[in-house]
Amino acid sequence: MDKILLNQMMFYGYHGLFPEENKLGQRFLVDTELMLDLKKSSRSDDMHDSIDYGEVYHVIKEIMEGEPKNLVEAIAEAIADELFQSFNLLKACKLTVTKPDPPIPGHYQSVAVEIYRERNE
Template sequence: MDKILLNGMAFYGYHGLFEEEKKLGQRFSVDAELKFSLKKPGKSDDMNDSIDYGDAYELVKEVMEGKPVNLLEALAETISERLFQSYSILEACRIRITKPDPPIPGHYRSVAAEIFRERNE
């Protein structure tokens, strides 16, 4: 399936289980695959037939920089729901949220949650 990719969107948010995360905040990275046919916009060269990258970024930003939640899974689910509400042409999406340097014991480069959702689930 065709897709638009929004890679490495960077945000600062206050999400996490630990009080320090909610107080101090931290960096997050989001990758989004927006799956739908690019044939019509490819032929028409008309933005009205596609999904505007900037608009999709702003939607993700609102979630990531908005109300704090505990889990990356909740952020990903909210983003996917908002994408489906906003774009009727969207057939499926994959959302990956990465937390660099998580405040948990051990040595990690990052932790992440990834979901794949289809419109008719």
């Protein structure tokens, strides 16, 4: 399956379980793999035969900077749902939502959730 990738999109959101996360907010990173057939668009050179990644970014931004969610898992699922609703050509997607600075003690680079979803036809 062909892919469109959007890597390391950075957003500031107010998601999390702890009150300070909801009040102060924090950075989130999102990586997205969109699976679809790109044969037609690669030959036609017409955006109508593909998925506009500028529109994908906007969909993800609305969720990431919108209504707070408790869990990173819920953020990823909401993004997947909205992508399928917004883009008919999308067959499957893989999303990684990374929280670089979660409020938990320890030494680590980040925490993240990765999901893979296919269109239910």
